[in-house]
Amino acid sequence: MARIPLNDLQLEILTWIRDGTPDGVYEDYRPRIVARALHNRGLVDVSGHGKNWRATLTTGGAYHLEHGDYPPSDDDPAATSAPRPRPTARTKPAPASKAVAERKPRKPPRVGPTDAMMNTLTAAEDHRIEVEYGQVQRYRQLALTAGRFKKIPDGMQVTVSSDYPTRTAHVTLELLPEWRTRTLDPIPVPGALRGPSDVIKALGTRDDLDIRAAEKNRALRLVEALVVEARHREYTVVAIPAPRKDRWGYVQRTEENTGHIKITLGPDEYRLSIYQLTEKVEHVATKSELARAVRGYALPKWDYIPTGRLGIRIDNRGVTFWGDSWTDRDDQPLDDALPQILQELELTRPGVSGELLTGVRPLFPTTGGERSRSARPRSG
Template sequence: MKKTLNERQLAVLEWVGKGCPEGTAPTYKASCQALQNRGLVKVSRRGGVWTAVLTDAGSHYLAHGTYPAPKAPTRALPIPRLPKVTAPSSSPGVPQQPRKTYTDQLLEELEASSGRILKSGPDADAWWNRAASASRSGRIPKTKELHWQRLREGVEIKLVDIPEWRLAVLEPVAVPARLTRPHAVVQAMQKAKQPLGLTQPVQQRALRIVHALVTTVERNGHTCAAGTVGAGPRHNRRLPHDPHFTIKAQGQTIEFRVVQEKDRSEHIATDKELEEAKKSSWVRIPRYDYTPSERLRIELSGGQWHHGSQWVDSSECLLEEQLAEIVHEIGLRGEAAERKRLAEVEEARQRRLRWEAAMAEARDQYAEDYRVRQLESQESAWRRATRLGDYLDAARAHVTTLPPGPERMAAEEWMQWATEHVARTHPMFQQLRFPEIPEPRADDLKPFLRGWSPYGAY
């Protein structure tokens, strides 16, 4: 059984189906041979001209996402003649409905199942490729996007809403041609011996970009401060870097660094390097040389990122054209920090309420436990007093048998004290009422708090 095409092979097949437009030919030509081995593409080179066209199987795969069904093998047996059956013709004037594609089927299933479907079984891999094709088809609503992933049960496909911040229309940031009244942060950079650690050709452009950025964010209500304005990049990227300047957006501090990109070229070893490497085995000749370029990169750190954490000059988009997205990123990080702060405040409030409820319940349970202990103490005192009373009855009967004299007088005095003592300690001779509950200490409440601390909401 032929394997399902991966995403790159499917992209190459679509490229051939569009007539092999220019732009990606050097990378796609190498992949066409694999498609030709599968019978989906026919490649030829005549007269020095390279061409590639779809086969019938390739057209079928683009339309349906699967290989065409294999034809049944023919047998060398006489085929009986069957009566001719005429197929019913369609009614004249009634247009035929176009065939439903897999993209249409996928979108209909997602709409019927609240934006999530799970494909399992032998066709799961095919639906993975169909989801990728549907995502590139341009038929997904502009406010939604298609997500798909492999799960243990199969391939999950979801149609989700695009976050509002990704649909926002950004206002361009104007970069001045000259710095007539630079921002205080830029003035601190200008006083450095080598501003931002950059080379001379790109310093002025970098300062104008920083000026446009900080003045724009200050108009949005944020604050800016200069950092280590004369430091260049460290050799070890794993070590923390000091920021060139910081911006505080709604309590979130965001650190910025302006870095100069470098061009890499093959290193040509000098005679001295070759001689040293020949003498010492530990000497290593570098493979590449790195030279500063005129491209700049802005790096951000701190807070929850949305668009990204770095923006780089490129041939398609200069850094000046990306400042609007950086300003938007600063605002988004500030809003995320404020939401987090409010959530933490609410969580602390809810935790305090739960702690107060736990403390109130612990006090009630402590009071109930104290009453039970008092009741048990009274019951124990009653049993003791009852036993003593029985004993005193027997002792009094014995005293009456004693002859008059000092011994009987001493016994009667003892009986009188013992009787008074039993009367004082007997609970039935005392007033029965609710006991006064003493103020509990922290250790008294711990057994009833179920993990909470008696000293605070933690």
């Protein structure tokens, strides 16, 4: 019986599993749902749940990626045909069956959606194609996949732009802008806090800095490096006062006390926070919690455990170039991202960002269907 061919998304997920299910490609559970369907077809093996979820390619899955079709099965008439009788001196060999003689050549490997997009962009005269407006999110995901698996030529990028009033969208293969290729000077991080700035002294006394003692010193040293470099560039840097607590002990957060430090570049101010990354682990109930559960109390499902990794984010809303948050990564510590953080602030300044917004998408749409740079708080 003929088996249903894979659609574009299933082929994309099958390729993703072949490459080891790398992080950062998908932001939802859709790959796991598709992987389960591929598991039912014998193309992948799926095991585990939650953090222990795993997916690996089977022999059949590898065959499908190489040949663009399922491997021959026992139900294939050609594969289950009776063996030909051994020729003897008195009998002539039986002629090959017509089905075997007329077997069609194998189909060429099927091109996945990411490769198809890149092939179309490369072949287009201006390396620009128009796509359906409703497919914008899909093509943005394909662009991320192309970058993740290094399918984009060196020195180039794939951007997806859309226009709400006309309901049009385009995908473009273009040269990287100058700010993407600029070599940034590293920002040195002090090995110890000797003679810290007033900003660090203020942060060190805050009891709402939700960072473990083991990582707090490094967090303050990272902030100190930003403060020193920003002031060297003649920017104004101040510590943001800690939020007050009400009479019941709850923190009252407002726009004025958001963030840990405030960096002012001309008329614009930017609020930055440093934080500690956590990982979600399944909660193990204690005896007292189990006793409470018997009386009808709900048990927490997850615990959030601090890791040794830190992050810095920009709390202002608006257009982003590199992004609005940076964290320790396996291939890059947060120390190396400090120059990019200051560059992000400089790129979003009025008069600078307007010339560089090609291919840059705001994080937050404004009313009226248009996407533009959101207003930032003004100092004074």
